[in-house]
Amino acid sequence: KQEVTQIPAALSVPEGENLVLNCSFTDSAIYNLQWFRQDPGKGLTSLLLIQSSQREQTSGRLNASLDKSSGRSTLYIAASQPGDSATYLCAPNFGNEKLTFGTGTRLTIIP
Amino acid sequence: GAGVSQTPSNKVTEKGKYVELRCDPISGHTALYWYRQSLGQGPEFLIYFQGTGAADDSGLPNDRFFAVRPEGSVSTLKIQRTERGDSAVYLCASSGTGLSGANVLTFGAGSRLTVL
Numbered sequence: 165k166q167e168v169t170q171i172p173a174a175l176s177v178p179e180g181e182n183l184v185l186n187c188s189f190t191d192s193a194i195y196n197l198q199w200f201r202q203d204p205g206k207g208l209t210s211l212l213l214i215q216s217s218q219r220e221q222t223s224g225r226l227n228a229s230l231d232k233s234s235g236r237s238t239l240y241i242a243a244s245q246p247g248d249s250a251t252y253l254c255a256p257n258f259g260n261e262k263l264t265f266g267t268g269t270r271l272t273i274i275p
Numbered sequence: 276g277a278g279v280s281q282t283p284s285n286k287v288t289e290k291g292k293y294v295e296l297r298c299d300p301i302s303g304h305t306a307l308y309w310y311r312q313s314l315g316q317g318p319e320f321l322i323y324f325q326g327t328g329a330a331d332d333s334g335l336p337n338d339r340f341f342a343v344r345p346e347g348s349v350s351t352l353k354i355q356r357t358e359r360g361d362s363a364v365y366l367c368a369s370s371g372t373g374l375s376g377a378n379v380l381t382f383g384a385g386s387r388l389t390v391l
Contacts, residue, residue, distance in 0.1 A: 168317070198379060198380070200382075205384075206384055206385075207279075207366060207382035207383050207384040207385050208318070208366070208368075208380075208382040209382070210379040210380060210381065210382075213379050253317050253318075255317075260331065261306065261308070261323040261325075261330065261331055261373055262320040262323065262331065262333075262334070263310075263318075263320065263380070264320075265310075265317030265318050265319070266317050267315070267316055267317050268317055
């Protein structure tokens with residue numbers, strides 16, 4: 165069974181700081197990986213999709229990297245804002261139609 | 276529609292009762308997914324439809340759970356003889372042609388089920 169781990173489970177940083185969220189997975193044979201954000205009581209919003217052939221994907225202040233050989237992905241958030249406060253989930257796709265989600269990192273940006 | 280719509284947003288029921296949860300995907304999306312999210316956990320896969328057929332139902336926990344998508348658009352997740360352990364948020368998502376086509380998933384806001 166593929167396992168996905170996200171560290172840290174919770175993170176609080178002052179507004180304006182850059183930060184990195186980590187995701188590791190046990191099976192390096194991934195097809196692609198998505199990062200999502202989830203606001204309290206809401207569904208998930210897809211932030212970035214990174215293919216197995218890519219090393220990085222960028223959208224605005226967000227940058228996702230993927231290292232298949234080590235089974236890791238990171239989400240870098242630049243110049244954090246209070247509106248970035250949410251839970252961030254990574255979800256590798258192992259070549260089928262199921263996403264395997266981590267338990268998420270709960271991010272709080274302190275104004 | 277503009278997004279994935281799920282109804283009801285909240286459902287409180289008693290142990291042993293039957294429940295139906297509805298998902299209306301984005302128009303034209305052939306792939307539809309159901310996930311379940313318990314408190315403090317990431318979503319867990321339940322079932323995937325491609326068109327009208329359930330292409331992968333390996334995540335359904337037992338035979339009390341069943342889902343249909345008769346016309347290839349709206350889907351209903353059905354839970355018989357509900358148990359307290361079924362309490363969770365049930366999330367529906369749709370995708371243009373599926374994850375293998377490198378399409379992102381668009382999730383609905385979820386249906387929060389509470390079994391008393």
